[in-house]
Amino acid sequence: MTENSVNRKIIATTSNKRKHEQEDKTVNTLSKQAKREQSISKGNVVNKVKTNLKIEAKDEDGSDSTKQEEDDDVNGFDEDQGENDNTFKWWENPEDLDGEVKWETLEHNGVMFPPDYEPLPSNIKLYYDGKPVNLPIEAEEVAGFFGALLESDHAKNPTFQKNFFEDFKTVLKECGGCPDADIVSFDKCDFSKIFQYYDDKREQKKALPSHEKKKMKEEKEKTEEPYKFCLLNGRKEQVGNFRIEPPGLFRGRGAHPKTGKLKRRVNPEDITLNLGKEAKIPDAPPGRKWGEIKHDNTVTWLAMWKENIMGSVKYVRFSQNSSFKGMSDFKKFEKARELKKHIDAIRKDYRSKLKSSLMIDRQIATATYLIDVFALRAGGEKKDDEADTVGCCSLRFEHVFLKPGNTVIFDFLGKDSIRFYQEVHVDPQVFKNLKIFKKEPKRPGDDLFDRLDPSILNKYFQGFMNGLTAKVFRTYNASKTMQDQLDKIPNEGTINEKVVAFNAANREVAILCNHQRTVPKAHQAGVEKINEKIEEMLWQKIKLKRIMLQMDKTVKKKHKEFFEEIEDLTKEKEMEIVERWCKKEIDRIENKFAKDSVKLGYEEKSMSKVDFKEKLMKLKEDHDKKLSKAKELTKQYKSEALKQKYEEKSTYTIEKLKVQVEKLEERIKNTNLQLKDKEENSQVSLGTSKMNYIDPRLTVMFAKKFNVPIEKLFTRTLREKFAWAIESADENWRF
DNA sequence: GAAAAGACTTAGGAGTTCGACA
DNA sequence: TGTCGAACTCCTAAGTCTTTTC
Numbered sequence A: 001m002t003e004n005s006v007n008r009k010i011i012a013t014t015s016n017k018r019k020h021e022q023e024d025k026t027v028n029t030l031s032k033q034a035k036r037e038q039s040i041s042k043g044n045v046v047n048k049v050k051t052n053l054k055i056e057a058k059d060e061d062g063s064d065s066t067k068q069e070e071d072d073d074v075n076g077f078d079e080d081q082g083e084n085d086n087t088f089k090w091w092e093n094p095e096d097l098d099g100e101v102k103w104e105t106l107e108h109n110g111v112m113f114p115p116d117y118e119p120l121p122s123n124i125k126l127y128y129d130g131k132p133v134n135l136p137i138e139a140e141e142v143a144g145f146f147g148a149l150l151e152s153d154h155a156k157n158p159t160f161q162k163n164f165f166e167d168f169k170t171v172l173k174e175c176g177g178c179p180d181a182d183i184v185s186f187d188k189c190d191f192s193k194i195f196q197y198y199d200d201k202r203e204q205k206k207a208l209p210s211h212e213k214k215k216m217k218e219e220k221e222k223t224e225e226p227y228k229f230c231l232l233n234g235r236k237e238q239v240g241n242f243r244i245e246p247p248g249l250f251r252g253r254g255a256h257p258k259t260g261k262l263k264r265r266v267n268p269e270d271i272t273l274n275l276g277k278e279a280k281i282p283d284a285p286p287g288r289k290w291g292e293i294k295h296d297n298t299v300t301w302l303a304m305w306k307e308n309i310m311g312s313v314k315y316v317r318f319s320q321n322s323s324f325k326g327m328s329d330f331k332k333f334e335k336a337r338e339l340k341k342h343i344d345a346i347r348k349d350y351r352s353k354l355k356s357s358l359m360i361d362r363q364i365a366t367a368t369y370l371i372d373v374f375a376l377r378a379g380g381e382k383k384d385d386e387a388d389t390v391g392c393c394s395l396r397f398e399h400v401f402l403k404p405g406n407t408v409i410f411d412f413l414g415k416d417s418i419r420f421y422q423e424v425h426v427d428p429q430v431f432k433n434l435k436i437f438k439k440e441p442k443r444p445g446d447d448l449f450d451r452l453d454p455s456i457l458n459k460y461f462q463g464f465m466n467g468l469t470a471k472v473f474r475t476y477n478a479s480k481t482m483q484d485q486l487d488k489i490p491n492e493g494t495i496n497e498k499v500v501a502f503n504a505a506n507r508e509v510a511i512l513c514n515h516q517r518t519v520p521k522a523h524q525a526g527v528e529k530i531n532e533k534i535e536e537m538l539w540q541k542i543k544l545k546r547i548m549l550q551m552d553k554t555v556k557k558k559h560k561e562f563f564e565e566i567e568d569l570t571k572e573k574e575m576e577i578v579e580r581w582c583k584k585e586i587d588r589i590e591n592k593f594a595k596d597s598v599k600l601g602y603e604e605k606s607m608s609k610v611d612f613k614e615k616l617m618k619l620k621e622d623h624d625k626k627l628s629k630a631k632e633l634t635k636q637y638k639s640e641a642l643k644q645k646y647e648e649k650s651t652y653t654i655e656k657l658k659v660q661v662e663k664l665e666e667r668i669k670n671t672n673l674q675l676k677d678k679e680e681n682s683q684v685s686l687g688t689s690k691m692n693y694i695d696p697r698l699t700v701m702f703a704k705k706f707n708v709p710i711e712k713l714f715t716r717t718l719r720e721k722f723a724w725a726i727e728s729a730d731e732n733w734r735f
Numbered sequence B: 001g002a003a004a005a006g007a008c009t010t011a012g013g014a015g016t017t018c019g020a021c022a
Numbered sequence C: 001t002g003t004c005g006a007a008c009t010c011c012t013a014a015g016t017c018t019t020t021t022c
Helices: A003-029 A032-052 A066-074 A137-148 A158-174 A192-206 A210-228 A323-353 A359-374 A428-437 A454-462 A470-487 A495-512 A523-551 A560-568 A571-606 A609-643 A654-681 A687-692 A696-705 A716-721 A723-728
Strands: A126-128 A131-133 A229-232 A235-238 A272-274 A292-294 A303-306 A313-316 A400-403 A407-413 A419-425
Touching: A126 A137, A126 A192, A137 A158, A137 A192, A235 A323, A323 A359, A323 A470, A323 A696, A323 A716, A323 A723, A359 A428, A359 A454, A359 A470, A400 A428, A407 A428, A454 A470, A470 A495, A470 A696, A495 A654, A495 A687, A523 A560, A523 A571, A523 A654, A571 A609, A687 A716, A696 A723, A716 A723
Parallel strands: A272 A292
Antiparallel strands: A126 A131, A229 A235, A272 A303, A303 A313, A400 A407, A407 A419
């Protein structure tokens, strides 16, 4: 029996017992808040389907089953799937995972189209050569796409500008040209009025009162509801991207040659729907029709269209928490676990082949080493109209530098044009091989692995294990690294400390997989701000201790260590902190006043003049009061710092002050932890590995074993995506 | 057998919401 | 209670791998 089937059997035989135990376990792992979320989300699903998914399913005898469906919902939904629980627990019967046919019946309401273009007000125009011009509406829309992005990095990219302008001119030509000017030069176009218009709109939306925002959100949800769910084999499932992508400018990453090109509007005629043969075909928007209707039950998409930039196909699929995605994840991680049994043999084989007399074998062995040790991607061939990025098989001469001492520097752009830069020590034979692969007549621009492509490599892998491909190595090594890191964590400390330790393990995996993010623009400023905050908290703490001594000098003798740090804060440093604190406080008050004034300005039209005047007066009064209070405090703190004598409030007691000091100490500790996390995570993105590479059962195991609520480790979305793991792994589970 | 098409996963950034803190 | 930054979700580009076509 394979480990895989053992695992399945364990899941199946324990599932009933687990049903009864689940509630107790849930108490341990889910907080009240998370449970509330769960029940709300389940309730919503039932309600939404009851009221909105008005799909008329026909039974085999042709009768209308909609009523029965509704009755089922009312009665608690799908009783065969567990009492009061509408979740389809496919993981309790994971045998039916494979097979050509993916579903028996599939019903859905089609897709949701973006709103039609809303023309600009008549006073907002593109300026050409200094003069406002009237554009045909189709061209105005395209100019608007660019105008809205004017302040972004994209709009400053010459390729983006060039591609946009070419497509803009094409659209102009298609609709008869501009009546006021012959638009031929990008440099003569001034989009600033258009930018200002969209920017104001954004600001106005942001400044809307919260009840307005809530109302808008509710309306949006109402229109989306019919598309959010579908019926798969009679069961409700959530649809993922049911909103058709709106038109806009293509935002290719890195140096993409097509970045900035016009992404055209997708029409119903462009869309192919995939439904069950018996399912009702949803109505196309009035006066329109669908491109094609398919009944292909060997695939899992609900709709597709061809996009005009790269000519590739876009699909509407099931959401991440659907049974399809869950099963697929489960299979992926089981495949990676299967690799455990073969990895020793594979490593032995490729190590021996590193010295093979056949060039192809040497290249296969060396590439496998890089994929296994440095978690490189396979690296398929790219076309000229794509960004120049590489993976293992497509590495070129210039991406690999060899240094004495078997040291190799890899420097290339990987997926999404993310730089992979690593200086590493490699196996001496790998070093020799790389030297051979770079030997003359090869020169920059030439492939390092000139005999290889991913399909050759994957064929080699499949000789060891069915279904083994290059990407399985990444999943295997990521999850294996996580397991090893988690094994090192001692089961002690606070929940926060355990979470920090978990994140550190997660970070190791993210670094292995080279999951980066651009350092946020405000990162350095943020770090400085936190450091200032820590200084201010230390100042407050020392002040409190000094007050304690003012009140009772004898306490110092009893708690010598406790008071040691009060000497650390010099008069000069204290003055510096006080001045900074006071300046920030005054800035804060002034900023708030400015913001509130703008907000009131937006509301002016909706109130009487008297009301407006009254509100403005009140705002000014509040502001003046706060400002004078802040100025008084400034005076007080400065005088305290100068005299090194602090105001004692009548409510102070030694005990109360001690409690305040302890609270500050706790906050300083937490802020220091936060700073450490911020620094270490500034360039590393933990989410991608957590979502795609780390077997979620490892996280569940950690949560249960270390008594950390699962919602500290998985967001709501991840808890839904990995429901199967939360229910099937216990504290002893191992990858 | 190579290239193209098709179907799926993986990925970072933009936009939105949440929660800590003053 | 309001503000601001962090956390989270959404969006869609960019990969991998399989299947189909020529």
